Amino acid sequence: MKKILYAALICLLAGTVSAETVKIGAVQPLSGKISVYGEGFQRAINLAVAEVNAAGGIKGKDLEVVYEDNLSTAQGSVSALQKLISIEKLPLIIGPASSSNFLAACPIAEREKTVFIGAESAASDISQCGSYVFRVFPSDMLQGIGVAELTEELGYKEVALTYINNDWGVGLADVFKAKYKGKIVDEFAHDEGKADYRSELMRLKRKKPEAVVNLTYIKEGGVLLKQAYEMKFTPQWLMGSAAKSPKLVELAGQAAEGIVGTYPTFSKEGDRYGHYKRAFAAKYPENKLPIFGEYNYDMIHLLAKALNSADELSADAIREALMESSKGYVGITGDKSFDENGDVGATYGRWSVKDGKIVEN
Numbered sequence: 001m002k003k004i005l006y007a008a009l010i011c012l013l014a015g016t017v018s019a020e021t022v023k024i025g026a027v028q029p030l031s032g033k034i035s036v037y038g039e040g041f042q043r044a045i046n047l048a049v050a051e052v053n054a055a056g057g058i059k060g061k062d063l064e065v066v067y068e069d070n071l072s073t074a075q076g077s078v079s080a081l082q083k084l085i086s087i088e089k090l091p092l093i094i095g096p097a098s099s100s101n102f103l104a105a106c107p108i109a110e111r112e113k114t115v116f117i118g119a120e121s122a123a124s125d126i127s128q129c130g131s132y133v134f135r136v137f138p139s140d141m142l143q144g145i146g147v148a149e150l151t152e153e154l155g156y157k158e159v160a161l162t163y164i165n166n167d168w169g170v171g172l173a174d175v176f177k178a179k180y181k182g183k184i185v186d187e188f189a190h191d192e193g194k195a196d197y198r199s200e201l202m203r204l205k206r207k208k209p210e211a212v213v214n215l216t217y218i219k220e221g222g223v224l225l226k227q228a229y230e231m232k233f234t235p236q237w238l239m240g241s242a243a244k245s246p247k248l249v250e251l252a253g254q255a256a257e258g259i260v261g262t263y264p265t266f267s268k269e270g271d272r273y274g275h276y277k278r279a280f281a282a283k284y285p286e287n288k289l290p291i292f293g294e295y296n297y298d299m300i301h302l303l304a305k306a307l308n309s310a311d312e313l314s315a316d317a318i319r320e321a322l323m324e325s326s327k328g329y330v331g332i333t334g335d336k337s338f339d340e341n342g343d344v345g346a347t348y349g350r351w352s353v354k355d356g357k358i359v360e361n
Contacts, residue, residue, distance in 0.1 A: 022059070023066050024065055025081075026066065026094040027068050028068070029069070030069040031071055035072060038097060041120070042067065043280070047284075050283070063307070068083055077105045080105075081105045091314055095109075097118075099140075099166065099168035102123070117135060119298075119299045122135075123139075123167045123168050124141045126343075137295050143264065143346075146264075147238065151211070152181060159185070159210070160204050160212045161184050162216070163187075163215035164189065186204065190220065190224070192217070201227055209235050212238065215242075216240075216243060218242070218245050221248050225256055239261035240261060240263070241261070246357075256353045257356070266333045302326060302329055302336055307321070349361065
């Protein structure tokens with residue numbers, strides 16, 4: 001009898017502790033091939049959560065993020081989401097990086113009527129995931145147009161095209177091909193996670209393109225650039241937002257010098273961005289600002305606004321409050337007002353590598 005009473009007391013206390021926080025879930029790549037992104041995302045999320053809690057939290061309770069590692073895979077994303085829904089019973093979950101992983105999981109969130117929000121995934125198909133799905137990062141539809149415009153502005157009438165072989169890469173390439181007015185002399189998808197792309201690069205080198213549009217990630221981009229340089233294949237490399245990172249420069253070394261890319265831009269002047277930069281440096285003095293960290297930071301502050309205004313902490317109430325709270329909401333990455341598909345708008349700028357550093361033009 002004592003054991004039963006003790007067990008009941010433990011359960012009661014556990015429920016009391018849980019009731020002291022408002023929990024949301026997060027499916028993140030904390031290990032695996034894109035963990036280089038996930039570690040930075042987690043830091044930016046935790047920074048924003050700390051600020052939310054310092055300002056009073058959610059209805060007087062601390063906001064808590066329950067992380068699940070998706071192992072950087074689609075199946076891992078599905079499993080992590082199912083655990084957060086079925087076991088943790090969370091009505092709001094942050095979705096994973098990589099459009100393929102997000103797209104694998106979003107039908108489950110929609111079916112289970114769980115609010116699912118992303119801060120990095122850009123595939124245009126995400127717009128069709130459903131009414132419970134949102135993202136604070138712009139669609140590939142906009143970025144593909146941006147890459148095409150950049151290529152034409154630089155005067156390249158003929159280019160080769162290569163892109164990472166997943167939903168993000170294929171979707172972005174499709175938009176680029178539809179919008180680019182010049183000639184594509186060759187194109188192909190390259191696989192994720194390879195250590196050797198020399199055969200693919202030899203194919204490109206034979207075409208002798210002046211420029212290559214390379215829509216890829218950090219690690220793959222670093223390998224491609226470095227091996228091309230070693231092969232004395234030195235076209236003008238044109239890249240997208242997912243490669244815009246000091247880590248790419250670190251991996252590619254001298255081979256990264258002079259590359260040009262496009263990215264969704266926002267002002268880094270003024271108090272708002274200055275605060276983020278100083279706060280991140282204070283909390284993580286050993287770490288550089290992560291790629292797309294600003295979007296994760298904005299996402300948490302927008303979610304906190306919605307959670308505080310929601311009539312109750314159910315998925316339907318949160319969804320309604322999120323749509324309302326986003327109207328005119330301007331974070332450090334710009335206007336986060338959601339359209340009917342849960343998407344946000346964006347403008348695109350240019351970045352390059354000069355003297356071993358990322359420069360925004």
